[in-house]
Structures are given as structure tokens and as C-alpha cells.
Amino acid sequence: MVDSAGHVVPPFVLVRDHDQYHWNYGEPQCRDVLAFDIDPHEPEMRCASCGALFEGIAARVVDGKFDGAIGFLPGSIVQQFGVDVSSFDVAVREPTGGWRARTDWFNPILTEAGQGGAERD
Structure with a gap:
């Protein structure tokens, strides 16, 4: 998944797409x-x-x-x-x-993208 600028969204970062959230699971x-x-x-x-x-x-x-x-x-x-x-x-x-x-990916803590970060249009 990429952000609106075309950059790959880091793993486990929530990206808001209108009224839904998405994230990349893993690398x-x-x-x-x-x-x-x-x-x-x-x-x-x-x-x-x-x-x-x-x-x-x-x-x-x-x-x-x-x-x-x-x-x-x-x-x-x-x-x-x-x-x-x-x-x-x-x-x-x-x-x-x-x-x-990948035990380090199990039950990850999701963080929301910051201002100007990975928001999708």
C-alpha cells in the first residue's frame, strides 16, 4: 500500500481512507x-x-x-x-x-499516520 504521494507506507501505520483505516502488514x-x-x-x-x-x-x-x-x-x-x-x-x-x-509481527501496535503523512485521497 502506498500513500497519496506514491511512497510505501511503513508497516503497521494506520492510513485513513475516507471512513476506513488500512495498513501494511509486515514488510x-x-x-x-x-x-x-x-x-x-x-x-x-x-x-x-x-x-x-x-x-x-x-x-x-x-x-x-x-x-x-x-x-x-x-x-x-x-x-x-x-x-x-x-x-x-x-x-x-x-x-x-x-x-x-515472525513473532515480532504478532499482535502489532498500530499507530496512525501523522499530519501530512500517509493519508489517502
Whole structure:
């Protein structure tokens, strides 16, 4: 997202667009991400084909475009990311090809753009 001057809005800065607010979640240079569905599900999420229980589901974004979804079996999130899904909701691909949980982006404090800052027309 950019401001009215065409500059990229810094992450987690609220931009007012008439009567709504928007913000960039994370860093624009992160083009490959996993965005986890963190809402609790009832009934539990299961594979429609085999019935396997999923601990979590993530939308996969590759080069800035939705590329599919990934289901994670119980225990695989902590095994792959080193932290529980309750402490992050986005992972980014590292230059090495691995994924890193962005715990620093979890439940961010949003600040409003200042006067003359990132306001959209």
C-alpha cells in the first residue's frame, strides 16, 4: 500500500481512507509468506480426503501472489518454526529457503499516520 504521494507506507501505520483505516502488514520486500488462519475452528479442521486432523492452515503467497494453502499436522508447526502457532500468524521465506515465524509481527501496535503523512485521497 502506498500513500497519496506514491511512497510505501511503513508497516503497521494506520492510513485513513475516507471512513476506513488500512495498513501494511509486515514488510513489502517479503514476497513469499505463509499467512496462518488463527481463528479457532469448530468442528476441527480435517482433510476431506483422508480425515487427518490439521493443527493449522496457512495461505501460501509466492512472489506476492496467492499460490495455495498448506495444512499442518499436529506438532508440525512447532517442529518446523520452533514456536507454537499461538505466538505468530505469519512466516516469511528466508534467503536460505527456510521459513521463519515472525513473532515480532504478532499482535502489532498500530499507530496512525501523522499530519501530512500517509493519508489517502
